[in-house]
Amino acid sequence: KSKALAEPVNFNKSDIKDAIVRHLHCSLGTDENKANNHAWWKAACAAVQEQVLERLRRTQKSHYLNDTRAVHYFSAEFLMGRLMSNNLHNLGLFEITDQALQELGVSLTDIMEEEPDMALGNGGLGRLAACFIDSLATMELPAVGYGIHYEHGLFRQEIKNGAQIERPDSWRDYGNPWEICRPESIQEVSLYGYVETKYGENGRIQKEWHPGSIVKGIPWDIPVVGFGGKTVNVLRLWESQASNYFNWDVFNAGGYVDAQSENVQAETISKVLYPNDETEAGKELRLIQQYFFCACSLKDIIRRYKRAHGDDWSRFSDQVVIQLNDTHPAIAIPELMRILVDRAELGWDDAWEICSKTFAYTNHTLLPEALEKWPARMIEKILPRHLEIIYEINFRFMAEVEKMWPGDNKIKQKLSIIEEGNQKMVRMGNLSVIGSFAVNGVAEIHSKLVKKNLFPEFDQMWPDKLTNVTNGITPRRWLKACNPDLSALIDKKIGNDWPVKLEKLNDLVKFADEAKFQKDFMKIKLKNKVALAKEVKSLTGIEIDPKAIFDVQIKRLHEYKRQHLNLLHIMALYRRLLENPSYDMEPRVFIFGAKAAPGYKLAKDIIYAINMVAERINNDERVNKKLKVVFLPNYRVSLAEKMIPAADVSEQISTAGKEASGTGNMKLSLNGALTIGTMDGANIEIAEEVGEENIFIFGLTVEEVDKLHAQGYNPYDYYYNNAELKAILDWLETDYFTPGKPGALSSLKYSLLDGGDPYLVLADFDAYSKAQHKVDLAYRDTKNWARMAILNCARMGKFTSDRSIRDYVERIWKLDACKVDE
Numbered sequence: 001k002s003k004a005l006a007e008p009v010n011f012n013k014s015d016i017k018d019a020i021v022r023h024l025h026c027s028l029g030t031d032e033n034k035a036n037n038h039a040w041w042k043a044a045c046a047a048v049q050e051q052v053l054e055r056l057r058r059t060q061k062s063h064y065l066n067d068t069r070a071v072h073y074f075s076a077e078f079l080m081g082r083l084m085s086n087n088l089h090n091l092g093l094f095e096i097t098d099q100a101l102q103e104l105g106v107s108l109t110d111i112m113e114e115e116p117d118m119a120l121g122n123g124g125l126g127r128l129a130a131c132f133i134d135s136l137a138t139m140e141l142p143a144v145g146y147g148i149h150y151e152h153g154l155f156r157q158e159i160k161n162g163a164q165i166e167r168p169d170s171w172r173d174y175g176n177p178w179e180i181c182r183p184e185s186i187q188e189v190s191l192y193g194y195v196e197t198k199y200g201e202n203g204r205i206q207k208e209w210h211p212g213s214i215v216k217g218i219p220w221d222i223p224v225v226g227f228g229g230k231t232v233n234v235l236r237l238w239e240s241q242a243s244n245y246f247n248w249d250v251f252n253a254g255g256y257v258d259a260q261s262e263n264v265q266a267e268t269i270s271k272v273l274y275p276n277d278e279t280e281a282g283k284e285l286r287l288i289q290q291y292f293f294c295a296c297s298l299k300d301i302i303r304r305y306k307r308a309h310g311d312d313w314s315r316f317s318d319q320v321v322i323q324l325n326d327t328h329p330a331i332a333i334p335e336l337m338r339i340l341v342d343r344a345e346l347g348w349d350d351a352w353e354i355c356s357k358t359f360a361y362t363n364h365t366l367l368p369e370a371l372e373k374w375p376a377r378m379i380e381k382i383l384p385r386h387l388e389i390i391y392e393i394n395f396r397f398m399a400e401v402e403k404m405w406p407g408d409n410k411i412k413q414k415l416s417i418i419e420e421g422n423q424k425m426v427r428m429g430n431l432s433v434i435g436s437f438a439v440n441g442v443a444e445i446h447s448k449l450v451k452k453n454l455f456p457e458f459d460q461m462w463p464d465k466l467t468n469v470t471n472g473i474t475p476r477r478w479l480k481a482c483n484p485d486l487s488a489l490i491d492k493k494i495g496n497d498w499p500v501k502l503e504k505l506n507d508l509v510k511f512a513d514e515a516k517f518q519k520d521f522m523k524i525k526l527k528n529k530v531a532l533a534k535e536v537k538s539l540t541g542i543e544i545d546p547k548a549i550f551d552v553q554i555k556r557l558h559e560y561k562r563q564h565l566n567l568l569h570i571m572a573l574y575r576r577l578l579e580n581p582s583y584d585m586e587p588r589v590f591i592f593g594a595k596a597a598p599g600y601k602l603a604k605d606i607i608y609a610i611n612m613v614a615e616r617i618n619n620d621e622r623v624n625k626k627l628k629v630v631f632l633p634n635y636r637v638s639l640a641e642k643m644i645p646a647a648d649v650s651e652q653i654s655t656a657g658k659e660a661s662g663t664g665n666m667k668l669s670l671n672g673a674l675t676i677g678t679m680d681g682a683n684i685e686i687a688e689e690v691g692e693e694n695i696f697i698f699g700l701t702v703e704e705v706d707k708l709h710a711q712g713y714n715p716y717d718y719y720y721n722n723a724e725l726k727a728i729l730d731w732l733e734t735d736y737f738t739p740g741k742p743g744a745l746s747s748l749k750y751s752l753l754d755g756g757d758p759y760l761v762l763a764d765f766d767a768y769s770k771a772q773h774k775v776d777l778a779y780r781d782t783k784n785w786a787r788m789a790i791l792n793c794a795r796m797g798k799f800t801s802d803r804s805i806r807d808y809v810e811r812i813w814k815l816d817a818c819k820v821d822e
């Protein structure tokens with residue numbers, strides 16, 4: 001047993017116990033008799049945090065002394081979830097803390113439930129950022145995460161009479177024991193105002209921005225503990241606050257009331273996370289949020305750089321690399337140009353040289369409605385100098401385009417940062433590609449489509465700029481911490497270093513046919529299913545049989561993810577059971593978790609439809625021995641950690657070409673669920689790894705999707721040619737699922753027929769239904785199912801986020817690890 005892996009030095013059970021009790025007394029002002037679970041949780045966090053902070057201090061000292069090059073991960077979202085279990089595991093303190101608490105008469109599992117999720121993200125993009133900073137710390141790489149300290153994270157979802165309602169999330173109401181405020185590093189950020197053009201003595205034009213208002217950025221640091229506890233990096237999140245600044249310039253120019261009344265109040269900037277996932281809202285406050293955190297972060301980076309290098313900018317891009325998580329932080333590009341040109345007084349070319357060696361950009365979606373564009377007028381109002389700089393970047397870029405395609409105005413129009421029209425728009429994707437030295441997609445197929453469809457001309461101009469880095473997930477959270485029994489079994493079989501060397505799981509392959517191992521593996525799955533069934537019962541009142549197939553679809557609600565395809569198939573099964581009570585199928589429980597963007601009508605209608613169909617089926621004694629449907633409210637990281645270990649089937653059924661990568665697909669497979677999925681995103685690479693015979697692939701490919709659209713897709717063809725499908729869609733219009741309210745579900749039918757079915761649900765229905773039948777048959781062969789589940793787990797090595805980070809480091813960031821002195 002390799003003990004050294006995550007073992008703390010000089011810290012044992014009684015130390016932990018003493019520290020917890022000390023904090024109970026001295027930090028919380030209570031005692032062992034009065035303390036409730038919440039107080040115990042806080043005291044335990046404080047005890048752990050002592051260890052964390054000591055290691056943070058050592059890490060920062062090592063990074064400083066070695067003057068390390070570091071990556072700065074700029075992201076509007078970090079979906080961290082809970083930190084207690086993660087930090088305990090990464091410090092190697094989980095077991096002894098569990099025992100220490102037991103001796104105090106407290107259950108670690110229970111007190112961990114007291115921790116609210118840090119839900120500072122919408123979905124995939126935000127959770128990816130959280131997995132990446134875990135890997136960066138684990139791999140001892142110098143890295144800082146930069147983002148926004150939202151007062152309210154993603155809304156809490158309640159289901160009332162089947163419909164979603166949104167409630168504010170208040171994750172800090174009782175304080176967050178992990179975060180540290182750093183008032184010594186407050187930054188100021190300018191907004192609004194006007195630009196003055198001055199002529200310097202040397203005849204050089206100088207620009208001066210006279211801001212209309214200034215806001216303060218307060219940094220909150222969340223320590224990010226690497227597995228093994230050696231490196232502790234930070235996630236620095238900015239909170240906005242009003243400053244006392246009053247601009248007499250603007251006041252005297254007669255613009256005071258104007259500017260002031262329209263100005264966004266400083267405190268509102270970091271108030272709330274925008275809950276739209278994959279749709280661009282175009283709201284002023286959102287742009288201000290983006291600029292606010294980018295400007296604070298750049299100032300922070302520059303302050304640190306200057307401490308070591310003074311005014312010598314020549315080494316800036318050797319020391320600093322900034323990764324843009326989508327275009328949300330793209331405004332950092334003109335902001336750095338502004339600092340270099342207006343403040344540091346570098347020439348444009350020198351400044352651009354530095355800038356374009358500093359930034360790299362990750363694209364996370366091809367959906368046109370998600371590609372950010374801002375009205376030029378809005379940028380002009382909020383950031384007048386930045387608009388000028390964007391025009392200058394574009395002017396010089398257009399000259400490059402002219403060299404490459406002389407006289408071709410069509411191409412210029414297409415590549416321009418500025419979209420002309422009755423309202424000029426700034427295309428943040430184009431700005432990001434032009435201002436970055438590397439651009440990556442997040443799975444092989446997605447990166448190919450980025451090159452082929454989204455940015456083909458940019459790919460021609462800079463053949464090495466566009467590349468792929470396939471996403472990954474941290475196995476520390478998504479196997480070791482969330483599935484302790486399976487982790488222990490794996491430890492026993494292959495040793496305990498798989499959390500940092502996930503390829504090692506491959507050593508399980510040789511046990512895939514071993515009857516004893518299959519039994520042990522499936523026994524743990526059943527235990528996890530029993531635990532989830534209990535949770536389902538307590539959250540919804542619905543009883544489910546742990547022996548049934550647990551078929552899970554968990555992700556944001558979006559038409560392209562096709563939760564409604566799943567629902568139509570459930571209705572088909574229900575109908576078959578009603579028509580033929582002895583219809584032969586394995587008992588199955590379909591379990592959903594999904595939040596819809598509050599303004600996304602059809603997405604909310606789909607949630608309502610799932611709940612109404614569920615209610616009818618679950619209360620229909622004719623079928624509910626074989627079929628149940630559960631919608632678990634308020635899907636979030638901590639709920640995912642309970643659902644994923646209990647899943648038998650993983651639904652990954654997006655329209656081919658639409659899901660950039662997916663990461664839930666990796667988590668589920670790692671925990672021994674079998675995927676039913678399309679040839680989309682990382683599903684393709686998962687199929688490659690696990691083998692075609694261990695995954696249920698169905699449906700149109702990207703090429704077939706394109707072809708079908710090109711030849712003119714008519715959903716009615718499928719409606720009239722498939723009697724079952726027609727019956728199901730017609731069923732939606734009756735009041736069968738919504739007694740007394742006929743038509744309550746008809747928006748769904750409408751979207752799939754007269755609405756044109758943009759995501760080809762009807763075209764893929766038959767293939768999906770047949771694939772589901774194969775799943776059903778496969779499950780009956782218990783031994784082979786166990787074998788397939790084991791092979792899924794064993795072959796997920798590629799999808800550790802450590803591998804993604806290694807790819808970024810080697811191909812883009814060029815970073816060295818930095819050992820932290822003990």
Ligand code: 26V
Pocket residue numbers: 122123124125126128274275276277278279280281326364365370442471659660661662663681
């Ligand atoms: C867009 C917007 C628009 C404005 C309001 C807030 C907001 C927030 C997020 C987004 C874009 C989300 C893009 C995204 O999450 N993409 C997902 O990224 C995952 C990680 O790479 C990937 O696995 C998913 O397939 C992809 O959908």
